[in-house]
Amino acid sequence: MEVVKNIFTVAKAIYDQCDKAQTNKKRCYRLKKRIELLLIAVEKLRNDPAKSEELEKTLSELLLNMQNAECWVVKYSRTGWWRHLLQAGGIQNKFIHISEQLSNTAQALQILFNVEHRAEFLTYFDDERLRKHNLKDIEEDLSKLIPLLEREITSLCDKVDSVDETLQRIQKLLQAEVVRPWDIKEIRATDLRFGELLNIPGMMTDDSHSLYLGEYHKSPVVIKVLRGEMSRNDDYIRKTFRSESETMKKYESPNILRLYGICIDNSSSDSRYSLVMEYCEKGTLRELLRREPELSWQRRVQMSLDAARALYRLHQTEMKAILHGSLSSSKFLVDGTYCLKLSGFELSKTESSMRRNPVESRAKTSELEYLAPETWQDINAYNKHSEIYSLGVVILEIAVGGFPLQDFSAENLEDMHQILCQKVNVDLPTSCPPVLRDVIKRSQVKDPRSRPSAGEIADLLIAHLNLMET
Numbered sequence: 001m002e003v004v005k006n007i008f009t010v011a012k013a014i015y016d017q018c019d020k021a022q023t024n025k026k027r028c029y030r031l032k033k034r035i036e037l038l039l040i041a042v043e044k045l046r047n048d049p050a051k052s053e054e055l056e057k058t059l060s061e062l063l064l065n066m067q068n069a070e071c072w073v074v075k076y077s078r079t080g081w082w083r084h085l086l087q088a089g090g091i092q093n094k095f096i097h098i099s100e101q102l103s104n105t106a107q108a109l110q111i112l113f114n115v116e117h118r119a120e121f122l123t124y125f126d127d128e129r130l131r132k133h134n135l136k137d138i139e140e141d142l143s144k145l146i147p148l149l150e151r152e153i154t155s156l157c158d159k160v161d162s163v164d165e166t167l168q169r170i171q172k173l174l175q176a177e178v179v180r181p182w183d184i185k186e187i188r189a190t191d192l193r194f195g196e197l198l199n200i201p202g203m204m205t206d207d208s209h210s211l212y213l214g215e216y217h218k219s220p221v222v223i224k225v226l227r228g229e230m231s232r233n234d235d236y237i238r239k240t241f242r243s244e245s246e247t248m249k250k251y252e253s254p255n256i257l258r259l260y261g262i263c264i265d266n267s268s269s270d271s272r273y274s275l276v277m278e279y280c281e282k283g284t285l286r287e288l289l290r291r292e293p294e295l296s297w298q299r300r301v302q303m304s305l306d307a308a309r310a311l312y313r314l315h316q317t318e319m320k321a322i323l324h325g326s327l328s329s330s331k332f333l334v335d336g337t338y339c340l341k342l343s344g345f346e347l348s349k350t351e352s353s354m355r356r357n358p359v360e361s362r363a364k365t366s367e368l369e370y371l372a373p374e375t376w377q378d379i380n381a382y383n384k385h386s387e388i389y390s391l392g393v394v395i396l397e398i399a400v401g402g403f404p405l406q407d408f409s410a411e412n413l414e415d416m417h418q419i420l421c422q423k424v425n426v427d428l429p430t431s432c433p434p435v436l437r438d439v440i441k442r443s444q445v446k447d448p449r450s451r452p453s454a455g456e457i458a459d460l461l462i463a464h465l466n467l468m469e470t
Helices: 002-019 025-045 049-076 081-088 091-112 118-123 127-155 163-177 234-249 285-291 297-315 348-354 384-400 413-427 434-443 454-469
Strands: 192-197 209-216 219-226 259-265 272-278 332-334 340-342
Touching: 002 025, 002 049, 025 049, 025 091, 049 091, 049 454, 091 297, 091 454, 192 219, 234 259, 285 332, 285 384, 297 332, 297 340, 297 384, 297 434, 297 454, 384 413, 384 434, 384 454, 413 434, 434 454
Parallel strands: none
Antiparallel strands: 192 209, 209 219, 219 272, 259 272, 332 340
16 A cells, blocks of 8 residues: 555654654654554554555554654754744644544554554553653653743843743743643632623523633633522532543543533522633634634634544544534634634533523524534434534634525525535635635535544644644
Protein backbone atom coordinates (compact mmCIF):
# COMPACT_ATOMS: atom_id res chain seq x y z
CA MET A 1 0.00 0.00 0.00
CA GLU A 2 1.24 3.48 -0.88
CA VAL A 3 -0.17 4.83 2.38
CA VAL A 4 2.11 2.52 4.38
CA LYS A 5 5.16 3.80 2.52
CA ASN A 6 4.12 7.39 3.30
CA ILE A 7 3.54 6.53 6.98
CA PHE A 8 7.05 5.13 7.35
CA THR A 9 8.51 8.18 5.60
CA VAL A 10 6.73 10.55 8.01
CA ALA A 11 7.66 8.31 10.95
CA LYS A 12 11.36 8.60 10.07
CA ALA A 13 11.07 12.40 9.96
CA ILE A 14 9.37 12.38 13.38
CA TYR A 15 12.07 10.11 14.86
CA ASP A 16 14.81 12.41 13.56
CA GLN A 17 13.12 15.50 15.03
CA CYS A 18 12.46 13.76 18.38
CA ASP A 19 16.14 12.76 18.64
CA LYS A 20 17.16 16.40 18.07
CA ALA A 21 14.56 17.87 20.47
CA GLN A 22 15.86 20.68 22.66
CA THR A 23 12.62 21.15 24.63
CA ASN A 24 9.55 18.99 25.31
CA LYS A 25 11.93 16.01 25.27
CA LYS A 26 9.80 13.69 27.39
CA ARG A 27 6.68 14.18 25.29
CA CYS A 28 8.69 13.74 22.10
CA TYR A 29 10.12 10.47 23.45
CA ARG A 30 6.67 9.09 24.36
CA LEU A 31 5.27 10.14 20.99
CA LYS A 32 8.12 8.31 19.24
CA LYS A 33 7.55 5.20 21.38
CA ARG A 34 3.81 5.08 20.59
CA ILE A 35 4.43 5.45 16.87
CA GLU A 36 7.07 2.71 16.92
CA LEU A 37 4.63 0.31 18.58
CA LEU A 38 1.88 1.15 16.09
CA LEU A 39 4.15 0.57 13.13
CA ILE A 40 5.02 -2.94 14.33
CA ALA A 41 1.32 -3.83 14.05
CA VAL A 42 1.02 -1.96 10.72
CA GLU A 43 3.95 -3.91 9.27
CA LYS A 44 2.35 -7.25 10.21
CA LEU A 45 -1.02 -6.24 8.73
CA ARG A 46 0.12 -4.61 5.49
CA ASN A 47 0.15 -7.83 3.46
CA ASP A 48 -3.15 -9.26 4.71
CA PRO A 49 -5.56 -8.94 1.73
CA ALA A 50 -8.59 -9.93 3.84
CA LYS A 51 -8.20 -6.82 5.96
CA SER A 52 -6.81 -4.43 3.38
CA GLU A 53 -9.95 -2.27 2.93
CA GLU A 54 -10.55 -1.63 6.64
CA LEU A 55 -6.83 -1.25 7.21
CA GLU A 56 -6.38 1.33 4.46
CA LYS A 57 -9.05 3.61 5.98
CA THR A 58 -7.44 3.33 9.41
CA LEU A 59 -3.98 3.97 7.98
CA SER A 60 -5.13 6.98 5.95
CA GLU A 61 -6.35 8.59 9.16
CA LEU A 62 -3.10 7.59 10.89
CA LEU A 63 -1.05 9.24 8.12
CA LEU A 64 -2.91 12.56 8.52
CA ASN A 65 -2.47 12.39 12.30
CA MET A 66 1.26 11.67 11.94
CA GLN A 67 1.70 14.57 9.53
CA ASN A 68 0.15 16.82 12.18
CA ALA A 69 2.46 15.22 14.76
CA GLU A 70 5.47 16.02 12.58
CA CYS A 71 4.41 19.70 12.48
CA TRP A 72 4.00 19.66 16.26
CA VAL A 73 7.41 18.11 16.88
CA VAL A 74 9.19 20.53 14.52
CA LYS A 75 7.45 23.54 16.06
CA TYR A 76 7.53 22.70 19.76
CA SER A 77 10.77 20.75 20.16
CA ARG A 78 12.92 23.77 19.39
CA THR A 79 14.16 26.37 21.85
CA GLY A 80 11.84 29.02 20.44
CA TRP A 81 8.64 26.97 20.92
CA TRP A 82 7.37 29.49 23.46
CA ARG A 83 7.11 32.14 20.71
CA HIS A 84 4.52 29.97 18.96
CA LEU A 85 2.73 29.52 22.27
CA LEU A 86 2.36 33.28 22.72
CA GLN A 87 1.27 33.77 19.11
CA ALA A 88 -1.25 30.96 18.77
CA GLY A 89 -1.58 29.00 22.03
CA GLY A 90 -2.94 25.49 22.29
CA ILE A 91 0.31 23.51 22.67
CA GLN A 92 -1.12 21.16 25.26
CA ASN A 93 -4.44 20.69 23.45
CA LYS A 94 -2.76 19.97 20.12
CA PHE A 95 -0.44 17.38 21.60
CA ILE A 96 -3.25 15.68 23.55
CA HIS A 97 -5.39 15.46 20.40
CA ILE A 98 -2.53 13.87 18.46
CA SER A 99 -1.93 11.31 21.22
CA GLU A 100 -5.64 10.53 21.56
CA GLN A 101 -5.87 9.87 17.84
CA LEU A 102 -2.91 7.50 18.11
CA SER A 103 -4.82 5.73 20.89
CA ASN A 104 -7.81 5.34 18.57
CA THR A 105 -5.57 3.86 15.89
CA ALA A 106 -4.16 1.41 18.44
CA GLN A 107 -7.67 0.26 19.30
CA ALA A 108 -8.57 -0.11 15.61
CA LEU A 109 -5.43 -2.09 14.84
CA GLN A 110 -6.02 -4.32 17.85
CA ILE A 111 -9.46 -5.20 16.47
CA LEU A 112 -8.01 -5.98 13.04
CA PHE A 113 -5.13 -7.94 14.45
CA ASN A 114 -4.66 -9.92 17.66
CA VAL A 115 -1.68 -7.98 18.94
CA GLU A 116 0.54 -10.09 21.17
CA HIS A 117 0.63 -8.90 24.77
CA ARG A 118 -2.54 -6.86 24.12
CA ALA A 119 -2.81 -5.37 27.62
CA GLU A 120 0.80 -4.20 27.59
CA PHE A 121 0.38 -2.84 24.07
CA LEU A 122 -2.68 -0.72 24.95
CA THR A 123 -1.05 0.54 28.16
CA TYR A 124 1.13 2.82 26.05
CA PHE A 125 -2.01 4.47 24.65
CA ASP A 126 -3.98 4.93 27.88
CA ASP A 127 -5.60 8.40 27.85
CA GLU A 128 -5.56 8.93 31.61
CA ARG A 129 -1.89 8.03 31.84
CA LEU A 130 -1.18 10.39 28.95
CA ARG A 131 -2.96 13.31 30.65
CA LYS A 132 -1.05 12.89 33.92
CA HIS A 133 2.32 12.71 32.16
CA ASN A 134 1.48 15.63 29.88
CA LEU A 135 0.38 17.91 32.75
CA LYS A 136 3.62 17.19 34.63
CA ASP A 137 5.75 17.78 31.51
CA ILE A 138 4.19 21.10 30.55
CA GLU A 139 4.51 22.41 34.12
CA GLU A 140 8.22 21.55 34.02
CA ASP A 141 8.61 23.27 30.65
CA LEU A 142 6.80 26.39 31.83
CA SER A 143 8.91 26.61 35.01
CA LYS A 144 12.01 26.76 32.77
CA LEU A 145 10.30 29.26 30.48
CA ILE A 146 9.75 32.00 33.09
CA PRO A 147 13.43 33.15 33.35
CA LEU A 148 13.73 33.10 29.56
CA LEU A 149 10.61 35.26 29.21
CA GLU A 150 11.85 37.73 31.81
CA ARG A 151 15.06 38.26 29.85
CA GLU A 152 13.13 38.63 26.60
CA ILE A 153 10.66 41.13 28.05
CA THR A 154 13.47 43.17 29.62
CA SER A 155 15.16 43.48 26.23
CA LEU A 156 11.87 44.68 24.73
CA CYS A 157 10.90 47.06 27.54
CA ASP A 158 11.66 50.19 25.54
CA LYS A 159 9.32 48.99 22.76
CA VAL A 160 6.21 48.48 24.81
CA ASP A 161 4.00 50.91 26.68
CA SER A 162 3.68 48.79 29.80
CA VAL A 163 5.95 45.89 30.75
CA ASP A 164 3.65 44.89 33.63
CA GLU A 165 0.65 44.72 31.32
CA THR A 166 2.57 42.59 28.82
CA LEU A 167 3.75 40.22 31.56
CA GLN A 168 0.18 39.82 32.82
CA ARG A 169 -1.02 38.94 29.34
CA ILE A 170 1.73 36.35 28.97
CA GLN A 171 0.97 34.90 32.39
CA LYS A 172 -2.68 34.39 31.42
CA LEU A 173 -1.65 32.65 28.20
CA LEU A 174 0.67 30.32 30.09
CA GLN A 175 -1.93 29.51 32.72
CA ALA A 176 -4.43 28.68 29.99
CA GLU A 177 -2.01 26.06 28.66
CA VAL A 178 -2.08 24.04 31.88
CA VAL A 179 -5.53 22.44 31.83
CA ARG A 180 -6.16 21.27 35.37
CA PRO A 181 -8.18 18.10 35.98
CA TRP A 182 -11.83 18.74 36.69
CA ASP A 183 -12.88 18.64 40.31
CA ILE A 184 -16.68 18.45 40.29
CA LYS A 185 -17.95 18.61 43.84
CA GLU A 186 -20.65 19.79 46.20
CA ILE A 187 -20.06 23.49 46.79
CA ARG A 188 -20.82 25.22 50.06
CA ALA A 189 -23.28 28.10 49.78
CA THR A 190 -20.82 30.33 51.64
CA ASP A 191 -18.24 29.80 48.85
CA LEU A 192 -20.56 31.33 46.23
CA ARG A 193 -21.20 35.00 45.59
CA PHE A 194 -24.35 35.87 43.66
CA GLY A 195 -24.34 38.72 41.19
CA GLU A 196 -26.85 40.00 38.68
CA LEU A 197 -29.61 38.00 37.02
CA LEU A 198 -28.36 36.94 33.60
CA ASN A 199 -29.94 36.77 30.20
CA ILE A 200 -27.14 35.05 28.28
CA PRO A 201 -27.53 35.91 24.58
CA GLY A 202 -29.11 33.08 22.62
CA MET A 203 -29.63 30.71 25.56
CA MET A 204 -33.06 29.17 25.83
CA THR A 205 -34.71 29.97 29.16
CA ASP A 206 -37.94 28.79 30.73
CA ASP A 207 -39.73 28.74 34.07
CA SER A 208 -37.58 25.87 35.35
CA HIS A 209 -34.54 27.96 36.36
CA SER A 210 -32.90 31.36 36.74
CA LEU A 211 -29.33 32.16 35.69
CA TYR A 212 -27.08 34.39 37.78
CA LEU A 213 -23.60 35.71 37.22
CA GLY A 214 -21.63 34.68 40.29
CA GLU A 215 -18.18 34.20 41.69
CA TYR A 216 -16.52 31.02 42.90
CA HIS A 217 -12.90 30.99 44.12
CA LYS A 218 -12.34 34.45 42.60
CA SER A 219 -13.52 33.28 39.15
CA PRO A 220 -16.73 34.26 37.34
CA VAL A 221 -19.29 31.47 37.08
CA VAL A 222 -22.89 30.96 36.02
CA ILE A 223 -25.17 29.80 38.81
CA LYS A 224 -28.26 27.98 37.58
CA VAL A 225 -30.85 28.16 40.36
CA LEU A 226 -33.66 25.65 39.89
CA ARG A 227 -37.26 26.75 40.27
CA GLY A 228 -40.42 24.84 41.05
CA GLU A 229 -41.22 22.24 43.67
CA MET A 230 -37.93 20.81 44.93
CA SER A 231 -37.12 17.40 46.38
CA ARG A 232 -36.28 17.16 50.08
CA ASN A 233 -34.19 14.01 49.72
CA ASP A 234 -30.68 15.51 49.92
CA ASP A 235 -29.01 12.10 50.36
CA TYR A 236 -30.49 10.79 47.10
CA ILE A 237 -29.48 13.98 45.28
CA ARG A 238 -25.90 13.65 46.54
CA LYS A 239 -25.72 9.98 45.53
CA THR A 240 -26.98 10.77 42.02
CA PHE A 241 -24.60 13.72 41.78
CA ARG A 242 -21.54 11.63 42.72
CA SER A 243 -22.43 9.05 40.09
CA GLU A 244 -22.91 11.65 37.36
CA SER A 245 -19.79 13.57 38.38
CA GLU A 246 -17.62 10.52 37.72
CA THR A 247 -19.12 10.28 34.23
CA MET A 248 -18.69 14.01 33.57
CA LYS A 249 -14.99 13.85 34.47
CA LYS A 250 -14.49 11.57 31.47
CA TYR A 251 -15.64 14.45 29.25
CA GLU A 252 -12.85 16.71 30.53
CA SER A 253 -11.87 18.97 27.64
CA PRO A 254 -11.29 22.69 26.93
CA ASN A 255 -14.23 22.40 24.51
CA ILE A 256 -16.75 20.94 26.95
CA LEU A 257 -18.52 23.38 29.28
CA ARG A 258 -16.97 22.89 32.68
CA LEU A 259 -19.18 21.96 35.64
CA TYR A 260 -17.84 23.02 39.03
CA GLY A 261 -20.57 21.26 41.00
CA ILE A 262 -23.89 21.59 42.80
CA CYS A 263 -24.90 23.71 45.76
CA ILE A 264 -27.58 22.70 48.26
CA ASP A 265 -28.42 25.71 50.41
CA ASN A 266 -30.56 24.82 53.44
CA SER A 267 -29.91 28.07 55.30
CA SER A 268 -33.55 29.13 55.03
CA SER A 269 -36.91 27.40 55.23
CA ASP A 270 -36.99 27.03 51.43
CA SER A 271 -33.99 25.02 50.23
CA ARG A 272 -32.23 26.36 47.16
CA TYR A 273 -30.64 23.96 44.67
CA SER A 274 -28.12 25.24 42.13
CA LEU A 275 -25.73 24.04 39.43
CA VAL A 276 -22.46 25.98 39.15
CA MET A 277 -20.81 26.11 35.71
CA GLU A 278 -18.28 27.92 33.58
CA TYR A 279 -19.17 31.43 32.40
CA CYS A 280 -19.01 32.11 28.65
CA GLU A 281 -19.51 35.81 28.19
CA LYS A 282 -20.11 35.81 24.42
CA GLY A 283 -23.24 33.67 24.68
CA THR A 284 -24.20 30.97 22.21
CA LEU A 285 -22.46 30.34 18.91
CA ARG A 286 -25.66 31.14 17.03
CA GLU A 287 -25.95 34.52 18.71
CA LEU A 288 -22.25 35.29 18.20
CA LEU A 289 -22.48 34.60 14.44
CA ARG A 290 -25.46 36.95 14.20
CA ARG A 291 -23.68 39.65 16.23
CA GLU A 292 -20.21 39.38 14.62
CA PRO A 293 -20.64 38.50 10.93
CA GLU A 294 -17.12 39.59 9.88
CA LEU A 295 -15.04 36.93 11.66
CA SER A 296 -11.78 35.98 9.91
CA TRP A 297 -11.47 32.61 8.16
CA GLN A 298 -8.72 31.57 10.56
CA ARG A 299 -11.06 32.17 13.48
CA ARG A 300 -13.91 30.33 11.74
CA VAL A 301 -11.66 27.33 11.10
CA GLN A 302 -10.51 27.37 14.73
CA MET A 303 -14.12 27.53 15.95
CA SER A 304 -15.01 24.60 13.68
CA LEU A 305 -12.06 22.72 15.15
CA ASP A 306 -13.36 23.48 18.67
CA ALA A 307 -16.78 22.05 17.74
CA ALA A 308 -15.22 18.91 16.24
CA ARG A 309 -12.99 18.39 19.30
CA ALA A 310 -15.98 18.67 21.63
CA LEU A 311 -17.91 16.00 19.75
CA TYR A 312 -14.76 13.89 19.48
CA ARG A 313 -14.43 13.95 23.28
CA LEU A 314 -17.99 12.64 23.68
CA HIS A 315 -17.68 9.98 21.02
CA GLN A 316 -14.35 8.65 22.34
CA THR A 317 -15.20 8.67 26.04
CA GLU A 318 -16.23 5.00 26.15
CA MET A 319 -15.99 1.90 23.97
CA LYS A 320 -19.63 2.72 23.12
CA ALA A 321 -19.97 6.29 21.89
CA ILE A 322 -21.66 8.80 24.20
CA LEU A 323 -24.15 10.84 22.18
CA HIS A 324 -25.17 14.44 22.79
CA GLY A 325 -28.65 13.92 21.39
CA SER A 326 -29.53 17.46 20.27
CA LEU A 327 -26.45 19.07 18.73
CA SER A 328 -26.97 22.57 17.31
CA SER A 329 -25.32 25.99 17.29
CA SER A 330 -27.38 26.97 20.33
CA LYS A 331 -25.67 24.22 22.37
CA PHE A 332 -22.21 25.72 21.87
CA LEU A 333 -21.26 28.57 24.20
CA VAL A 334 -18.39 30.97 23.41
CA ASP A 335 -15.95 32.34 25.97
CA GLY A 336 -13.98 35.58 25.85
CA THR A 337 -11.26 34.07 23.64
CA TYR A 338 -13.82 32.77 21.08
CA CYS A 339 -13.28 29.20 22.29
CA LEU A 340 -16.38 27.01 21.81
CA LYS A 341 -17.75 24.95 24.72
CA LEU A 342 -20.36 22.25 24.17
CA SER A 343 -23.23 22.29 26.68
CA GLY A 344 -26.70 20.85 27.05
CA PHE A 345 -26.09 17.39 28.49
CA GLU A 346 -24.40 17.99 31.84
CA LEU A 347 -25.80 16.53 35.10
CA SER A 348 -29.27 15.92 33.62
CA LYS A 349 -30.07 13.11 36.09
CA THR A 350 -28.90 15.20 39.02
CA GLU A 351 -31.12 18.08 37.96
CA SER A 352 -34.09 15.71 37.68
CA SER A 353 -33.37 14.25 41.11
CA MET A 354 -33.47 17.76 42.60
CA ARG A 355 -37.06 18.22 41.45
CA ARG A 356 -40.06 16.63 43.08
CA ASN A 357 -41.87 16.71 39.75
CA PRO A 358 -39.36 16.70 36.89
CA VAL A 359 -39.98 19.52 34.43
CA GLU A 360 -41.27 18.17 31.13
CA SER A 361 -40.43 21.32 29.16
CA ARG A 362 -36.86 20.18 28.51
CA ALA A 363 -36.60 20.02 24.73
CA LYS A 364 -38.35 16.84 23.57
CA THR A 365 -37.75 17.55 19.93
CA SER A 366 -34.54 18.52 18.25
CA GLU A 367 -34.36 21.29 15.68
CA LEU A 368 -35.26 19.46 12.50
CA GLU A 369 -32.60 21.15 10.40
CA TYR A 370 -29.90 19.31 12.35
CA LEU A 371 -31.43 15.83 12.08
CA ALA A 372 -29.68 13.36 9.78
CA PRO A 373 -31.86 11.81 7.02
CA GLU A 374 -31.55 8.27 8.42
CA THR A 375 -33.27 9.32 11.65
CA TRP A 376 -36.39 10.82 10.08
CA GLN A 377 -38.27 7.54 9.92
CA ASP A 378 -36.39 5.60 12.60
CA ILE A 379 -35.07 7.45 15.65
CA ASN A 380 -33.33 4.24 16.70
CA ALA A 381 -30.98 4.78 13.76
CA TYR A 382 -29.50 7.76 15.60
CA ASN A 383 -25.79 7.17 16.30
CA LYS A 384 -22.48 9.01 16.18
CA HIS A 385 -22.68 9.20 12.36
CA SER A 386 -25.96 11.10 12.78
CA GLU A 387 -24.23 13.60 15.06
CA ILE A 388 -21.53 14.14 12.42
CA TYR A 389 -24.34 15.29 10.13
CA SER A 390 -25.45 17.77 12.83
CA LEU A 391 -21.85 18.90 13.28
CA GLY A 392 -21.66 19.55 9.53
CA VAL A 393 -24.69 21.87 9.77
CA VAL A 394 -23.03 23.73 12.67
CA ILE A 395 -19.80 24.14 10.67
CA LEU A 396 -21.87 25.38 7.70
CA GLU A 397 -23.34 28.04 10.01
CA ILE A 398 -19.84 29.07 11.08
CA ALA A 399 -18.72 29.30 7.45
CA VAL A 400 -21.69 31.33 6.15
CA GLY A 401 -22.01 33.42 9.31
CA GLY A 402 -25.54 32.43 10.26
CA PHE A 403 -28.24 29.79 10.17
CA PRO A 404 -28.72 28.71 6.53
CA LEU A 405 -32.33 27.48 6.80
CA GLN A 406 -33.90 30.03 9.12
CA ASP A 407 -36.38 31.27 6.50
CA PHE A 408 -37.10 27.88 4.94
CA SER A 409 -40.26 25.89 5.57
CA ALA A 410 -40.11 22.45 4.00
CA GLU A 411 -43.19 20.34 3.32
CA ASN A 412 -41.10 17.25 3.87
CA LEU A 413 -37.68 16.53 5.30
CA GLU A 414 -36.32 15.21 2.00
CA ASP A 415 -36.75 18.66 0.46
CA MET A 416 -34.96 20.18 3.44
CA HIS A 417 -31.94 17.92 3.00
CA GLN A 418 -31.70 18.64 -0.73
CA ILE A 419 -31.92 22.41 -0.21
CA LEU A 420 -29.31 22.23 2.55
CA CYS A 421 -26.93 20.43 0.18
CA GLN A 422 -27.60 23.08 -2.49
CA LYS A 423 -26.83 25.85 -0.02
CA VAL A 424 -23.39 24.36 0.57
CA ASN A 425 -22.62 25.05 -3.10
CA VAL A 426 -24.45 28.40 -3.37
CA ASP A 427 -24.09 30.13 0.00
CA LEU A 428 -20.47 29.35 0.85
CA PRO A 429 -18.33 32.35 -0.14
CA THR A 430 -15.67 31.79 -2.79
CA SER A 431 -13.10 32.78 -0.15
CA CYS A 432 -14.12 29.85 2.05
CA PRO A 433 -11.10 27.57 2.71
CA PRO A 434 -11.43 24.31 0.73
CA VAL A 435 -11.03 22.28 3.94
CA LEU A 436 -14.27 23.75 5.38
CA ARG A 437 -16.15 23.18 2.14
CA ASP A 438 -14.89 19.56 2.01
CA VAL A 439 -15.72 18.81 5.66
CA ILE A 440 -19.25 20.21 5.30
CA LYS A 441 -19.98 18.26 2.11
CA ARG A 442 -18.63 14.99 3.50
CA SER A 443 -20.65 15.43 6.70
CA GLN A 444 -23.87 15.86 4.71
CA VAL A 445 -23.68 12.72 2.55
CA LYS A 446 -26.71 10.48 2.86
CA ASP A 447 -24.83 7.27 3.63
CA PRO A 448 -23.94 7.55 7.36
CA ARG A 449 -20.93 5.24 7.04
CA SER A 450 -19.34 7.54 4.46
CA ARG A 451 -19.24 10.50 6.82
CA PRO A 452 -15.90 11.30 8.47
CA SER A 453 -15.44 10.84 12.21
CA ALA A 454 -15.13 13.83 14.54
CA GLY A 455 -11.46 12.93 15.00
CA GLU A 456 -10.81 12.94 11.26
CA ILE A 457 -12.54 16.33 10.90
CA ALA A 458 -10.37 17.71 13.70
CA ASP A 459 -7.21 16.35 12.04
CA LEU A 460 -8.10 17.97 8.70
CA LEU A 461 -8.70 21.34 10.37
CA ILE A 462 -5.48 21.07 12.41
CA ALA A 463 -3.53 20.35 9.22
CA HIS A 464 -5.03 23.47 7.59
CA LEU A 465 -4.16 25.65 10.59
CA ASN A 466 -0.63 24.23 10.62
CA LEU A 467 -0.20 25.35 7.00
CA MET A 468 -1.52 28.83 7.84
CA GLU A 469 0.98 29.17 10.70
CA THR A 470 4.02 28.27 8.61
